[in-house]
Amino acid sequence: MSKIRMTTPLVEMDGDEMTRILWQMIKDILILPFVDLHTEYYDLGLLSRNATADQITIDSALATRKYGVAVKCATITPNRQRMEEYPELTEMWKSPNGTIRSILDGTVFRAPITVPSIRPVVKNWVKPITIARHAYGDVYRSVDLRTDEPGECHLTFTGASGKKQTLLVQKVNGPAIWQGAHNTEASIRSFAKSCFQYAVDTRQDLWFSTKDTIAKIYDGEFRMVFEQEYENYREKFAELGITYFYTLIDDAVARVIRSEGGYIWACKNYDGDVMSDMVSTAFGSLAMMTSVLVAPDGTTEYEAAHGTVTRHYYKYLKGEKTSTNPIATIFAWSGALNKRGELDHLPELQAFAKALEKASLQTITDGIMTKDLVALVEPGLPAQAVDSEEFMQAIAERLQKLLS
Numbered sequence: 001m002s003k004i005r006m007t008t009p010l011v012e013m014d015g016d017e018m019t020r021i022l023w024q025m026i027k028d029i030l031i032l033p034f035v036d037l038h039t040e041y042y043d044l045g046l047l048s049r050n051a052t053a054d055q056i057t058i059d060s061a062l063a064t065r066k067y068g069v070a071v072k073c074a075t076i077t078p079n080r081q082r083m084e085e086y087p088e089l090t091e092m093w094k095s096p097n098g099t100i101r102s103i104l105d106g107t108v109f110r111a112p113i114t115v116p117s118i119r120p121v122v123k124n125w126v127k128p129i130t131i132a133r134h135a136y137g138d139v140y141r142s143v144d145l146r147t148d149e150p151g152e153c154h155l156t157f158t159g160a161s162g163k164k165q166t167l168l169v170q171k172v173n174g175p176a177i178w179q180g181a182h183n184t185e186a187s188i189r190s191f192a193k194s195c196f197q198y199a200v201d202t203r204q205d206l207w208f209s210t211k212d213t214i215a216k217i218y219d220g221e222f223r224m225v226f227e228q229e230y231e232n233y234r235e236k237f238a239e240l241g242i243t244y245f246y247t248l249i250d251d252a253v254a255r256v257i258r259s260e261g262g263y264i265w266a267c268k269n270y271d272g273d274v275m276s277d278m279v280s281t282a283f284g285s286l287a288m289m290t291s292v293l294v295a296p297d298g299t300t301e302y303e304a305a306h307g308t309v310t311r312h313y314y315k316y317l318k319g320e321k322t323s324t325n326p327i328a329t330i331f332a333w334s335g336a337l338n339k340r341g342e343l344d345h346l347p348e349l350q351a352f353a354k355a356l357e358k359a360s361l362q363t364i365t366d367g368i369m370t371k372d373l374v375a376l377v378e379p380g381l382p383a384q385a386v387d388s389e390e391f392m393q394a395i396a397e398r399l400q401k402l403l404s
Contacts, residue, residue: 003036004348010340011064011301012039013096015073016046017308021316022326022388023073026333029392034352034403035337040067044096046076050089057096061103065299068343071336072100072303073329097293100301101135105187106293107194108133109264110276110305112283113290113331115364117383118376121282127262129279130204133272134191137183140269145178153178181218188222192229193296195266196244200236205243205263209252209271222268280305284376287325292335302335304328321387323371330360330395352403359399368394 014023031037042060049057064070076082077095101108111130114120147153153169153176169178199206208226210219223246230237230244237244247255249271256265267275280289289305305328312322334353341349364373367382370391377383386394 004034004346004352005036006038006340006349007344007346008340009038009040009067010336011060011067011070012041013044013060013070013072013075013301014041015044015075015308017074017076017310017313018316018322018324019074019304019306019308019329020045021313022324022329025389025392026326026330029389029396030330030356030399031333031337033396034399035349044072044075046078046082046086046093047088049075049093049096050086050091053090054093054099057099058103061100064100064301065104065295068299069336069339070301071332072096072301074304074306074308076308097303098135101293104293104295104299104301105190106135106295106299106301107191107198108135108272109198109292109294110280111290111292112280113288113327113361114283115361117365117367117378117381118284118288118373119378120284122257124258125261125283127260128283129256129259129261130202130264131272131276131279132191132195132198132264132266133276134188134267134269135272136187136191136269138181138269139179142179142181145180146175147172147178148175150174155180183218183221185221185225188225189229190296191266192226194294195226195264196229196233197296197298198294199242199244199264200233200240202264203240203242205245206266207245207247207252207255207263208266209247209249210268211249213248219268226266276305285325285372286328287370287372288327290328290331290335300336300339302332302339304332321389323385323391324388325370325372326388326392327360327364331357355402356395356399359395359402362398363391363394366394366398 014020040063042056044057044060075096078089078092083089083092109130109132111128114128150173152171154166155169156164156166158164195206210222212219212223280286286306291303291305293301309324312324315322334356338350338353367384368386368391369383371385374383374385
């Protein structure tokens with residue numbers, strides 16, 4: 001069987017710990033036997049980032065902008081504990097995801113990977129719910145202050161022209177805590193454009209929710225920008241038979257729980273952070289959740305929604321077999337290969353990507369899966385726990401049959 005050829009590379013960003021081990025296994029067992037893989041490789045492992053003063057992360061993002069498609073392994077964002085684990089670190093380097101998002105000006109779309117044998121906790125959910133998270137600003141770029149005496153706090157903006165605008169935040173009679181958050185009109189508009197374009201690309205309805213009845217200016221700006229951008233997509237939405245819908249965040253939560261799924265739910269930064277974990281857990285597992293970064297110009301980066309699976313990595317270092325779920329990482333590869341095939345007009349590569357996903361889900365449906373999924377399978381259906389390599393070999397067998 002001849003290998004499928006690629007004409008343009010996709011950007012490959014390697015990562016850390018157990019996901020790095022799975023990364024190589026996926027390539028060796030599920031991709032390289034079938035595809036003449038063409039990538040521009042960047043090692044975003046923590047020590048590599050440290051050795052380059054994090055320049056390699058910037059380089060990988062710029063390469064992604066150049067080639068249009070990337071696939072990323074999970075990476076470590078170091079904290080104090082990690083500084084102790086890795087004494088050679090010279091700095092607590094920033095989140096690679098944050099750096100890449102900032103350079104690409106992208107929006108993160110997270111969606112569960114569903115199989116018939118694992119039903120969501122919310123029984124009326126029969127279609128995936130995609131969370132679109134605005135990954136800039138708000139509490140994640142806020143500044144905090146604690147005061148211990150009576151006084152006043154003011155919010156002041158000094159323009160480039162020298163003009164000042166000042167608001168009284170609050171007058172207090174004793175100790176207090178303060179927080180200043182911001183966002184930019186340009187970032188909000190990029191977020192809105194990415195959401196509408198992704199809805200068109202995936203042919204799904206788009207919901208958006210904030211609390212503009214309370215934060216009339218801050219959240220009101222989000223709502224206004226979305227409504228403005230919708231006008232550029234109104235005709236296309238009508239043509240595709242999809243809709244745009246705005247409601248308050250609390251009403252959205254109630255509607256989501258009552259719905260059957262099958263739409264994109266766009267959320268501000270904090271809301272998206274929380275709701276994506278809620279949705280992934282209700283559908284089954286964070287290990288069954290895709291994460292796609294989409295820039296307004298269409299540049300796309302695929303990865304798993306979960307982290308580096310540290311606990312399993314330490315077992316692996318002791319020589320123990322682990323039953324680590326690779327599904328989200330497999331789907332990151334299939335998503336990137338499918339996108340590369342779409343852009344380069346390579347139907348064989350697209351067909352391979354779809355076959356890889358089908359073989360992966362069929363393996364779980366057949367009752368062969370990693371340990372984390374066994375307890376989630378509906379009663380009476382087959383469920384046998386195997387280690388990661390055995391799981392991938394089972395997928396490879398089914399993939400071979402589908403391709404031949």
